[in-house]
């Protein structure tokens with residue numbers, strides 16, 4: 001379909017994708033005085049919905065990913081003010097909870113591996129404390145008996161990613177940006193410059209800059225020459241949401257590797273009015289859920305990881321394995337109410353690090369490939385892309401993550 005008659009007035013910035021990444025960019029661009037249009041047929045239906053919301057620079061640390069660690073830490077440091085600002089602007093809490101993360105060792109070999117990780121984290125200046133079995137049980141009273149120990153990452157926190165998405169959507173809507181519920185069929189080029197997009201119904205939208213932030217789908221949108229498409233691929237993941245009595249919940253994020261399979265359990269705030277958002281607990285492991293409140297709360301269990309193309313069908317085997325492993329760490333899981341199974345596609349990149357910045361095509365910026373840390377990287381990505389579009393330069397913290405990097409990165 002030719003995008004001729006129906007080209008609408010130009011926005012400074014058109015964002016493709018209203019997941020947490022696209023919305024944070026749109027919000028920050030509006031705050032910098034740019035006019036913004038966001039296009040998405042189903043805002044919040046992607047990975048931003050499925051995610052567990054861990055803000056975990058340390059417990060997601062992999063050997064060789066030191067550059068990514070620096071970026072993750074820089075974004076984590078922005079979360080307190082980011083959460084407070086979103087709450088002030090929208091009146092909504094995003095469930096930012098600074099309760100820390102415990103990693104339980106399954107056996108002696110696992111404990112040795114965790115001690116290595118703790119040593120590695122310490123060389124990078126990260127505060128990590130190794131735990132004996134007794135200390136582990138003191139932090140997580142309901143944990144399975146007999147586990148030999150673990151480690152505590154007191155600075156690995158969480159946000160409720162669904163509340164985060166809802167608050168960002170409200171902030172963007174309230175900022176005067178235009179939100180269009182439709183799929184982008186094609187990115188339009190005039191000569192060698194991007195000048196807008198065409199929707200599936202043929203409507204053409206003009207824009208000074210198009211920001212491609214469509215998560216795992218970012219490489220699939222037509223119109224760009226083959227070599228100019230962002231190098232993202234989908235990595236399927238499932239999370240399971242349970243509801244259980246607050247007294248039986250782990251008071252902080254609980255992770256482990258059960259017979260070689262990683263699993264995490266993320267306790268949300270108790271039901272009812274949110275409490276404690278943004279407030280640090282008196283000590284790690286004593287978050288709002290232990291504040292003497294009764295009732296129930298959500299526990300998010302994750303996550304499977306599969307290369308399955310764009311298939312989002314929930315798979316019973318993956319759910320079985322997650323529940324089995326979670327129950328091995330926290331026996332009370334077997335008594336919980338099963339609320340939901342969610343499947344999403346992580347936007348994977350060749351080196352597991354995001355692709356953020358200008359491309360070889362004038363007028364096209366990409367912000368994708370956030371893989372397993374997109375919720376964590378939301379504040380720094382929003383700030384960075386808005387700075388690029390308003391001031392002309394990407395902040396130095398994002399320099400190593402430009403989309404067209406070809407040399408092997410330090411990160412794998």
Ligand SMILES: Cc1cc2nc3c(=O)[nH]c(=O)nc-3n(C[C@H](O)[C@H](O)[C@H](O)COP(=O)(O)OP(=O)(O)OC[C@H]3O[C@@H](n4cnc5c(N)ncnc54)[C@H](O)[C@@H]3O)c2cc1C
Pocket residue numbers: 016017018019020021022039040041042043044045046047048049050051052053054055182183184185213214215216217221236237238239302303304343344345346347367368369370371372373374375376377
């Ligand atoms: C199981 C799982 C667990 C995770 N856990 C964590 C975690 O604990 N912590 C963390 O930091 N990260 C986590 N992640 C990663 C995180 O969810 C992602 O990195 C992040 O959500 C990516 O956000 P996004 O906005 O780029 O993509 P998405 O949230 O996928 O949004 C992309 C949007 O683009 C839209 N779109 C697609 N095609 C088009 C089109 N043609 N036109 C217009 N719009 C389009 C979609 O409708 C969608 O709304 C997890 C991911 C998964 C799957």
